[in-house]
Amino acid sequence: MIVSWGMESSRKTTDSLSQQVSRQLTGFLQPGHRLVVALSGGLDSVVLLHVLRGLRSDLDFRLSAVHVNHQLQSAANDWAAFCARLCRQWQIPCAEFVVTVIRQGGESLEAVARARRYEVLARQEAEWVALAHHQDDQAETVLLQLLRGAGLPGLQAMPAQRLLAPEGPCLVRPLLGVSRAVLHRYAVAQDLEWVEDPSNRDPRHARNFLRQRVGPLLDEAFPAWRATLSRSARHLAQAQAVLEDLSAQDGQQVSDEQGLKVAALHSLTEARAIHLLRWWIRQQGAPACSERRLQEILRQGKARPDHHPEIHWAGWTLVRRQGYWRISPPVGRDSS
Template sequence: MTHTADSSADRLVLDAVGAALSAASAASSSPSRAALSGHATDARIAVAFSGGIDSSVLLDAAARVAGPSRCIALHVHHGLSPHADEWLAHCEAFARVRGIAFAAQRVEVVRERGVSVEAAAREARYRALDALCAQHGATTLWLAQHADDQAETVLLQLLRGAGLAGLAAMAAGYLPAGATVTRVRPLLHLLRAQLEQYAAERKLTWVDDESNADTRYARNALRHDVMPALAVHFPGFRDALARTAGHAASAQRLLDDLARLDMQTAARDAGRVLSRAALLVLDDERALNLLRFWMRSLGLPAASTARLTDALRQLREVSDAHNLRVDHAGEALRSYRDEIYWEAGDSAEPADETALVARAVSQLAWHGESIWRLPQWRGTFVFAEAAAGDPDTVPVTLLSTALLTARSRGGGERMHTRAEGPARTLKNLFQERGVPAWKRDVPLLFAGDTLLFVPLLGVNRAVLMEEGAAQALAPHARFVRIDWREDLLLA
């Protein structure tokens, strides 16, 4: 699409947007990339549009360079400001005047313990933007951060004592872990002043978020109090900080390559679990690097060096690794036998695995149902007709003559895995079969007051010795196999 560049600011902004568009088109037009991704050279571009001056400049320039029909403006309504409804209306009108498609999503910002409102809002915003991109077929999400934002980010990370990953700050283009939409920052090398000049010359209108003036927030304090002073005494500080971010990003890539090699040895269960032995054979610096990389791959926020160092110390020192508890961002780092994993919750919860969830009860009067969905356990009991010799079968009469009850473990329950021999505790049976504590939150299936079936352990063979069950062993008796399927295993 043709456009006119009358000023230096206009030319700089349009050139930056054009370069981002060319890079995206070159990547998607590669035969191998196109075959894998399904992207076309005219793929739709989503612009994260808050209505502020930065995103207004980006959306206006994107429409001029790529064409309005190829763009879509995505707005997230947080509801944190009393003016949020006005901003939504402004954004929709701004896009409509330019012939640009518009979509918005309202989100509720939920703060976890220890998470700032800014971080919670940012997380909610990106979740909503990713969902909107998928809904509207956008293959790239353009963000309006610029060189001043990059300098502020590097300074903030320096003041927080961040590592290389933090100092690398914002990348011009990246694909977040687990995401399918690439995020692009076309304006990252332009100054805020250049965007302001573009907006003035184009006579753009925008909204001002009143929270941006509140210097109780660290970023705002840097923007209003520190950056102007730096500009007086160190005019080139933005370029210097950008170079620092680039050096940190290069070094971090090398550390990530090393962590990927270590993950090949240490990772299990598609990367959700680490081998404790494989981690502890590494020296401290390499082990900490692996832990950081592993957490990022799981989508967990970065932990402080002090917290990770304490976790590694506990892993090296505790004789019973099952007692390991390190809290972080609403999750607890735990270990069982040779497996290290994260699970929801923190050390305020009881250590015994039988108390990991509140006790729950569900009941069913069974009349031949093939499935019994139990959402509180995120799974389903499946009942299928089977031959009598199947080890996990029970007589149909057992299911139909007594009320079925699913209960959480209370501790101390016993069952027979063989008809002969003493009953054994579920805890001992789980330990014997190597079932980690984090997988033991399963519903126990009772027929009346009799324990009938335990997922991962099977049928309680004692039920077949009871009088009612013995009568079911007639020549024409029907049997049902019981299975427990977690939600992820259901088609």
């Protein structure tokens, strides 16, 4: 058989990507596990589904797909039909979920759509849900978080794995170390089809602006910036994990069933106390509060003993009473 250079190059791209994904999954994906791919119909998720289709026999897992129809684009139903048709062709079970996206208050439409999507993913009856986020997505996320002034939790960007819900599946992103250019070469080599979302070309969206305007400029002077920022995200995630461990240790000394001990909190350095507050608030099931509010909690903790200062955010309330900070959820929500 005569193999041209182009054919050989395509084969290397295909084999390399499959090997990378296989390495990412080996070690936690057990025989018989159920893995669901979040399939949008775009290039990234189509490539991921195709790669996993080729690996399911060797790794012995059960593969299926889920498509979330947000009803936000005129072509939304066409995309759903494409996903269903593709899965029939590849003999992969596929479920469609139609969600309603309604923006409230200052929420962005993108944020609400993402929340509805993750609600669907968390309900999947599987051990794993695979998302097709790749190296370019990770680098762009780090840039966006830097521009928003995020701390370590934000700068660690997207984790390779995380639990979606206490009794639900675990999310996995096996393509985080793979560039979009590699995914595109794979798709062309395999003669794959995919759909294009026109909103991805709208520079009014911050991520699109970075991708279309900022990315090409960075390419000129820092061609490896995507891999470099993705590596930084991994380092920051490791640093955050150390801080989480430290806060968990502090939490055992500074909190009990009554709440957070004010005096013990103030025995810590300010930076350590801030990290403990973030950790403890999250442990109570409350959303993160701003740096300004965290500073205010420390300041109000020094108020006169007969005062009962309160801090409010996102419907939650933190009140100081009898030497403790106690937290209450929004009215009508079960504190358990």
